[in-house]
Amino acid sequence: MASPVEQFEIKEIVSFGTIGDAPLALTNSGLYMLVVVGLILGVMSIATRNVALIPNRWQAFGETLYEFVANMLRDAAGKEGMTFFPLVFSLFLFVLVANLVGMVPTAFTITSHIIVTFALAMLVIGTVVIYGLVKHGTHFFGLFVPSGVPGWLLPFITLIEVISFLSRPISLSLRLFANMLAGHIALNVFATFIVSLLGAGGLVAVLAPLPLLMTFAMVGFEIFVAALQAYVFAVLTCIYLNDALHPGH
Amino acid sequence: MSGLGKALRFSAEFIAGVIAGAGVGWALDQVAGTSPWGMIVGLVLGFCAGMLNIMRAAGELNRKPRSGRSPGDGRGGPDDGAR
Numbered sequence: 304m305a306s307p308v309e310q311f312e313i314k315e316i317v318s319f320g321t322i323g324d325a326p327l328a329l330t331n332s333g334l335y336m337l338v339v340v341g342l343i344l345g346v347m348s349i350a351t352r353n354v355a356l357i358p359n360r361w362q363a364f365g366e367t368l369y370e371f372v373a374n375m376l377r378d379a380a381g382k383e384g385m386t387f388f389p390l391v392f393s394l395f396l397f398v399l400v401a402n403l404v405g406m407v408p409t410a411f412t413i414t415s416h417i418i419v420t421f422a423l424a425m426l427v428i429g430t431v432v433i434y435g436l437v438k439h440g441t442h443f444f445g446l447f448v449p450s451g452v453p454g455w456l457l458p459f460i461t462l463i464e465v466i467s468f469l470s471r472p473i474s475l476s477l478r479l480f481a482n483m484l485a486g487h488i489a490l491n492v493f494a495t496f497i498v499s500l501l502g503a504g505g506l507v508a509v510l511a512p513l514p515l516l517m518t519f520a521m522v523g524f525e526i527f528v529a530a531l532q533a534y535v536f537a538v539l540t541c542i543y544l545n546d547a548l549h550p551g552h
Numbered sequence: 553m554s555g556l557g558k559a560l561r562f563s564a565e566f567i568a569g570v571i572a573g574a575g576v577g578w579a580l581d582q583v584a585g586t587s588p589w590g591m592i593v594g595l596v597l598g599f600c601a602g603m604l605n606i607m608r609a610a611g612e613l614n615r616k617p618r619s620g621r622s623p624g625d626g627r628g629g630p631d632d633g634a635r
């Protein structure tokens with residue numbers, strides 16, 4: 304019987320040789336990233352092809368997505384936050400489509416690898432740190448010094464705030480990765496039960512529809528989680544970007 | 553947000569704090585050569601940072617139902633401030 308983590312295995316599809324000791328290849332992960340980007344580009348270019356005052360269905364879809372992300376960004380980071388709209392919109396769509404593509408049976412889920420989600424999170428935090436330092440200079444470090452703390456506690460609190468800030472990319476990536484990994488393993492385990500029960504034969508095989516029902520329910524739940532986690536990722540990105548824009552509070 | 557979602561959210565916040573604290577402590581150890589101590593202190597501070605993260609996350613969840621919170625004015629027309 305296949306192991307439930309076999310679905311996360313990275314396989315080389317086209318090998319381009321090696322750089323030093325590191326292999327250079329198009330893997331199934333890379334292929335699915337290309338598929339995800341291709342899907343987004345395709346749908347978005349259809350949505351913006353025949354732009355009219357009265358939108359057709361594709362354009363209305365594109366505008367709904369735009370409005371959704373723009374409102375989220377304005378709520379969290381204010382008007383100035385719209386500078387980062389391209390970044391947040393791309394991140395949201397990439398994570399959302401990657402999660403949803405992963406829900407297609409036998410497809411590979413790129414966001415179930417922590418290195419992928421960590422790279423995305425580091426992109427966000429890198430933007431926050433660089434933009435914050437360029438825009439506000441040393442005033443940016445005021446983020447780590449909360450107001451209204453007694454003097455003798457201040458060094459401790461500042462240290463803890465610094466560690467809390469460093470933990471942001473980790474928690475951002477860990478949450479997305481853990482949700483996708485746990486969901487896909489659970490789905491796989493329940494689906495495997497069906498086969499095992501049927502294979503047992505006799506009276507036990509009558510029970511096989513039970514895990515089938517459970518798998519059915521979980522697919523719906525996982526699609527919900529896929530969308531929710533993309534939303535959470537984007538919202539937290541907006542909140543962190545707000546710190547870069549207004550480090551005062 | 554569902555119960556499972558909350559659990560995953562809070563655990564991720566806490567674990568991230570501990571990992572970051574331990575990482576900082578370990579890195580200090582490597583630079584300063586104070587082998588076990590940096591990591592021990594880092595773990596404790598990371599624990600504190602993780603707790604702080606959880607309290608912040610819980611505060612965010614509690615604040616949500618009230619809504620109406622929007623730093624900056626925002627809420628303009630569809631194309632407002634897009635450029």
